[in-house]
Amino acid sequence: MFSIILISMCLQMKKIIYFCGLIMLAMITLTEENYIKAIYQLGKYGTVTVSTNSIADALDTKASSVTDMIKKLADKGYVNYKPYQGVNLTQKGKKVAADVVRKHRLWEVFLVEKLNFSWDEVHEIAEQLEHIKSEKLINELDKLLDYPTHDPHGDPIPDKSGDIKKTDKILLFNLEERAKGICVGVKDTSPAFLKYLDKHNIALGSNITVLSKEDFDDSMVIQIGEGAINISQIVANNLFVKVQ
Amino acid sequence: MFSIILISMCLQMKKIIYFCGLIMLAMITLTEENYIKAIYQLGKYGTVTVSTNSIADALDTKASSVTDMIKKLADKGYVNYKPYQGVNLTQKGKKVAADVVRKHRLWEVFLVEKLNFSWDEVHEIAEQLEHIKSEKLINELDKLLDYPTHDPHGDPIPDKSGDIKKTDKILLFNLEERAKGICVGVKDTSPAFLKYLDKHNIALGSNITVLSKEDFDDSMVIQIGEGAINISQIVANNLFVKVQ
DNA sequence: ATATAAATTTAGATTAATCTAAAAATAAAT
């Protein structure tokens, strides 16, 4: 008699525990989101495999921590993982990553367009805002901003379904002598670089002409607006242009 | 020779460790902020002492967890704590709490005013947004919203220095028969209650007249706009009015 | 005033995320 009750209780418990397990698997922590985002961006929007060390580098953590987290992400179905062979995102992982990046970039637009931030101030705050969970919030924000396609640094904003519009941009470094281009993005988004660009009146949309290239140190002279300035190889390798 | 180098290195280390300790003390975690906020609100904006159990209740956690956290908060100088006697906030704790509440309420206004949310949808999201750290962000948000003084539920928004403007509101329950009032806030902010109010056309700013009170169950009939409705004691005890 | 109940704190464990140091696997170089 008692044993029957006990057995049925145990079966109930088993179901409950299984159910809780499913819920836990469905939840995603802030840390997990950050790993997934790093894998997405290091792997060119989730298309290529990335190494443990590169993730550790990007997140300023240790390789052993990355291995631990990768295993958890693999258990939860966000990444494919073979020991020693690096990881790549599953469809599920790509969706999560694209959502986080979408939120990050929309918030950046909001900060610049509505709250008077400059493009070198928004990254840090968007790193926090990208983890806010509310579908309605992000869709309303998108509407408020009139459905922007690029963030203040020229990076494309994934749409609701995670698709991203690729633009055919190249690094200014690769532009030929005499060629013209429009500045459409930056690779380095650090405040230091962005402030340098502000100082020299280089902004998204600026018309740039390569006046001359110097073989010795790969520096170049470019025309920007009225004036001409000399920029280093480092600058040229961090500015994206669309060929005109 | 070697020993001198060793000793000077040890002294350096000691300084560094001390410095890191200071930094750790300065940082505040999301969890700590939530405890401090709960103590602030349970203790009527930090004016009275609150018990361990009431905090555990508010945060849906166990009393033993609260004790642990309280000790940490006391170490960091956010609360005054005598074992078995409850806690109250220090000046430092009050500032933190007021900042979090300020952010929470400003974000709620933003969601309703700019992103088309209704007052019963904003609490959960504001719980997330209140932890975003950026002074400029919150001040710009304040400006964008034209310096609101109350959130969508009628609760006052602390100013930059943490001061809060108290309004002389009373519960509708305490309004005399025949008396008139203006609805200025809600005590219960649950979606269920707020939706009830929406359904019966009761909103902030509505004119209310008490037509009659029923001794038996403390229900009352009130006039709201054109019509009259019967409300329960529970409703009357969760609506704030300003006497006219 | 003493017994009982309620609230609070301690002790010891657990979980997520991290670390260091050592071991194992892979890649590069002779």
Next chain:
DNA sequence: ATTTATTTTTAGATTAATCTAAATTTATAT
């Protein structure tokens, strides 16, 4: 084809925040 170097993984510890269960303190009731 070995040796060496690099990368990655494992093993074992640590920290923050939590929990249960037991012990202690305070409050309440006879």
